Amino acid sequence: MIKYLYIGVDDTDSPDGMCTTFLASQIINKLKSHGIDLIDYPRLIRLNPFARFKTRGNGGVSFKILNDDKVDLAKRIVLDEVEKLSMFDCDNTNPGVVFYDGEITSEMEDYAFRAIYEFISIDEAYDFAKSLGCEVHKFKKGRGIIGSLASIALPLSDCTYELLAYRSSDNYGTKRCIDYESVYRMDKETFPDTFENIDYSEDYIAIEPKTPCPVLYGIRSNTPDVLFKAKEMVKVSEPIVDWCIFKTNQHTDMHIQKVSKISDMKQYGCYCVRGEVKNTPKIIDGGHMFFYIQDDSGEIECGAYEPTKNFRKTVSYLRPGDVIEVYGGIGEHNTFNIEKFKVIELNDVVFENPICECGKRMTSAGKNKGFKCKKCGNRLGVDDKVPVKIERDLEVLRFYETPVSARRHLSKPICRF
Ligand code: ATP
Numbered sequence: 214m215i216k217y218l219y220i221g222v223d224d225t226d227s228p229d230g231m232c233t234t235f236l237a238s239q240i241i242n243k244l245k246s247h248g249i250d251l252i253d254y255p256r257l258i259r260l261n262p263f264a265r266f267k268t269r270g271n272g273g274v275s276f277k278i279l280n281d282d283k284v285d286l287a288k289r290i291v292l293d294e295v296e297k298l299s300m301f302d303c304d305n306t307n308p309g310v311v312f313y314d315g316e317i318t319s320e321m322e323d324y325a326f327r328a329i330y331e332f333i334s335i336d337e338a339y340d341f342a343k344s345l346g347c348e349v350h351k352f353k354k355g356r357g358i359i360g361s362l363a364s365i366a367l368p369l370s371d372c373t374y375e376l377l378a379y380r381s382s383d384n385y386g387t388k389r390c391i392d393y394e395s396v397y398r399m400d401k402e403t404f405p406d407t408f409e410n411i412d413y414s415e416d417y418i419a420i421e422p423k424t425p426c427p428v429l430y431g432i433r434s435n436t437p438d439v440l441f442k443a444k445e446m447v448k449v450s451e452p453i454v455d456w457c458i459f460k461t462n463q464h465t466d467m468h469i470q471k472v473s474k475i476s477d478m479k480q481y482g483c484y485c486v487r488g489e490v491k492n493t494p495k496i497i498d499g500g501h502m503f504f505y506i507q508d509d510s511g512e513i514e515c516g517a518y519e520p521t522k523n524f525r526k527t528v529s530y531l532r533p534g535d536v537i538e539v540y541g542g543i544g545e546h547n548t549f550n551i552e553k554f555k556v557i558e559l560n561d562v563v564f565e566n567p568i569c570e571c572g573k574r575m576t577s578a579g580k581n582k583g584f585k586c587k588k589c590g591n592r593l594g595v596d597d598k599v600p601v602k603i604e605r606d607l608e609v610l611r612f613y614e615t616p617v618s619a620r621r622h623l624s625k626p627i628c629r630f
Contacts, residue, residue, distance in 0.1 A: 216280035217252060220291055221311040221361030223273035224266075227303030228424065230385060234377050235427040237274040238457035240294045244278065249287050252277045254437065257375060257459035258364035259622045260328045262468060262542060263481040266305050266356060269424065270622045273360030274459070280314050288312055292350060299352065309338075309357025312348040313365055321345065321366035328363035329468050329623075330482060338362055371465040373629075376440040378429045378449075378456040386425040392448040393418055399432075399446035405628040406439040407432055409464070412617035414523050419617045420447070429453060433463060435629070466625035469540055476510035478549075483542035483623075486549075487557060488513070490535040494528050502528050503548070506539065515539055516548040521615045524551075528613075530606040534560030540624075552624045553614035559605050564598035 222240070225233045237255055244251070255276040264271045278287055291310060300306045324341055327333060335351075338359040342349045349358055380389070396418050400410040409419050410432065420430040429451070432443045437458050444456065468483040478484050488506030496502045500519035505512045517528040528551070531537065536558040541551045566575050569586035575593060578585040583594045607613070612627045620626065 216314060217277050218280045218284050218287065219275060219277050219311075219313040219317075219365040220287070221273060221275040221309075221313075221363075221365040222291065222295060222357070223309055223360030223364065224306060224357030225295060225299040225308045226268050226426065227300035227306045228268055229300065229303065230425055230427070231298060231300045232377075232426040232428055233272060233274050234457065234459060235379050235455075236294060236298045237276065238377070238379065238455050239298065240291050241276065241457065242455065243290045243294065244287055247283065247286060247290070249278055249283050249290075252279065254374070254458055254460040256364055256367075256369070257461040257463070258325075258360075258367050259461070259463055259468075260360055260363055261330065261332065261481075262483065262621055262623060263544065264332065266307075268305070271360070272622070273357070273364035275361065275364040284314075288348070295350075295352065301353065307354040307356035308352040309355045309359070309361045310350040310352075311342055311358055311361040311365060312350075313342075313345060313362075315346060317366055317368070318345075321362075322368050325363040325367035326467075328359060329367075330470060332481070333359050333363075335359060367462060367467075369460065369462060371467070372460050372462060373433055373435060373464050374437045374440060374458055375431050375433045375461055375463060376444055376456060376458045377431045378444065378453045379427045380429045381452045381454050382427070384451055385427060389421050389429055390449055390451040391418065391421055391430060392450070395446060395448035396420060399443050402446065403434075403439050403443050406436060407434040407443050408626055408628050409433045409617050409620065414616050415618050417618045433461075463622045464625050464629055466540070466623065468542070468621075468623040474510035475506070475508050475513050478513070478543055480543045480547055483540075484549075485538055485540045486513075487536065487538045490531045490533055490537060490560075492533055494525075494531055496525065496529075500525070504528070504531065506537065506549075513543070514548045515541075515551050517551050517615075518619075520619045521551075522619065524613070524615045524619070527607070528554075532560050532605075535607075551615070552621060553612055553627070555612045556607050556609050559607060559609055561603055561605050562600045563603050565601050567593050567597045567599050 299308045491505040491507045494504035502517045502525045538555040575584035
């Protein structure tokens with residue numbers, strides 16, 4: 214039987230530089246130069262979006278090689294590169310490397326999903342890895358072992374790909390020289406096989422990171438093939454020193470747990486839940502928009518934050534009585550941060566004051582006192598309000614999502630549904 218060695222690497226970067234994917238691509242090049250090829254694409258796995266010590270997108274990297282007479286050399290290469298390139302000066306950079314040479318078990322898969330849904334301690338990850346017979350390498354606190362093991366173990370029933378192109382180190386921290394027109398052309402030709410390239414509503418080039426990391430751009434897709442064409446189409450006027458395609462769980466909604474009632478949700482979890490809109494969405498100072506949804510088990514405040522820009526306008530179309538399914542996560546203030554919602558039912562009725570026999574619209578006769586006609590004095594009861602159907606700006610069974618510029622790595626865009 215063919216045996217493999219799984220290698221997981223995480224927590225090597227800091228907000229000031231490096232990127233675990235770049236380090237992985239350096240390792241992969243070194244392995245290749247020693248005649249060690251990867252089996253399948255390297256994997257970039259996004260974990261719990263609420264993890265406290267993440268640098269940006271909480272991504273861990275893993276890859277797989279044959280477990281043959283070169284594994285010791287491969288392990289040496291991995292550890293040397295992690296030691297050489299990690300941002301050790303940053304307090305929050307605590308690299309971890311895991312080597313595993315067995316089969317992926319269902320217990321490991323459960324662990325990986327927990328790393329997406331919950332928080333895991335370094336000790337727990339260490340003990341679990343040891344119980345599996347993994348070789349575990351902790352640098353400083355070694356927090357990276359949590360993500361390293363999860364990125365080895367996560368099953369990818371759905372996956373996407375990302376091509377990452379890397380800059381020359383001389384250019385780190387400087388403005389990226391990408392020809393934006395060529396990105397628009399690439400998007401026109403390759404969407405929806407590639408996606409998340411551009412946020413048209415904000416005129417925002419999403420393939421370009423805004424941090425001083427080694428990434429020049431990242432193009433996301435459903436298949437690896439289209440990425441070669443996309444890379445040819447994107448024109449840049451600075452050197453690309455390396456590039457690498459990763460298989461990922463990005464944009465799969467793997468972080469979302471479907472629950473049947475609001476009270477089943479916990480803080481720092483990501484869910485899809487159905488509820489009835491309780492009140493008209495309101496915008497507060499700072500531009501954040503909030504409203505409540507409710508069901509028989511309780512209620513929760515939902516938020517569409519300022520960075521979601523025009524999405525707030527869509528949210529403002531919601532009315533009390535509408536039934537929606539919201540997708541998102543419960544953050545710091547126990548508010549459900551909406552990534553997208555699906556309309557299940559629309560409340561398209563408003564109740565108007567009745568019209569009197571004389572043709573004039575009646576007015577309220579006081580609280581709970583029904584209606585009266587100012588012209589002829591006629592009176593009607595409280596229940597005599599007249600239902601009137603109204604036009605709505607939302608459609609039943611349609612999804613509405615945050616713009617590309619505000620989208621989470623794990624969030625599945627409508628174009629992938
Ligand atoms: P980048 O996306 O730029 O590579 P990052 O946002 O992935 O950076 P890391 O440097 O990987 O950030 O830091 C995230 C840390 O959180 C890692 O040490 C990882 O092991 C840890 N971590 C990941 N998932 C969990 C979890 N569920 N519970 C606790 N810690 C976690």
